[in-house]
Amino acid sequence: MTVTEVIFYFIAAVSVLGGLGVVVSRNVAYAALSLVFTLLAVAALYILLASEFLALVQVLIYAGAVAVLLLFALMLTRARDLQQTLDNSQRPLAAIAALALLGVLIAMIVLTNWPRAAGEPALVSFNAIGDALFRTWVVPFEVASLVLLVALVGAIVLAGTEEEEE
């Protein structure tokens, strides 16, 4: 086992355990923290895939902004009674469905003969990504900025205080 493999399996275990914590934890704050662990582990996976830029974006946007936003939402929507259960009655069915999906996906992954390029994944320079983003993909990029603007305005309109409506 090489060092890379050890690191990979460690990171994979962290991400899966974090994901498990998100979906089975009885405390919403622990669930949010587990999500942060998973997001950081996914960033580490991106580094193993030689995509440093994505790892950086993942840490900044997901582990930074999105996690804080989720924690704020948990804080603002805290229910009066803390004893209530976080899961609904269809938990056994949900577990069956998720396990069935996992079985199908893993069978598909194992049985498929994936094409592959020779050699290690090469490191991608930030310059090359910027070049691709602003030449080939400039139209989707601009549309994405529009999506963000619309989401921003929509969020403000939805969450804004309208006292006369109450």
Next chain:
Amino acid sequence: MIPLEHFLVVSAVLFSLGVYGVLARRNAVLILMSIELMLNAASINMVAFAAYTSPERFIGIIFAVFIITVAAAEVGLALAIILRLFRNRRTANVDEVDQLKW
């Protein structure tokens, strides 16, 4: 070198956990977190395929960047909706919001 399949299996496990969370959780914020898990699983797939199979490697990265962008927009909007819901109904549990009109 780590086989491509191992990345795909990690991604499949994360996706299944997300599916379980969406189906089993009551709290809308926790459901949103499970959706984030699924989006991350999809991104891992994109980047892994790009890194292992395609010499034109930017495509996977660009796709993942757009997934992250849309996920950020989605979280913002969904949290606004959840806050509005909580203000109107005093609850963030989706199974308690089963009326079309009140």
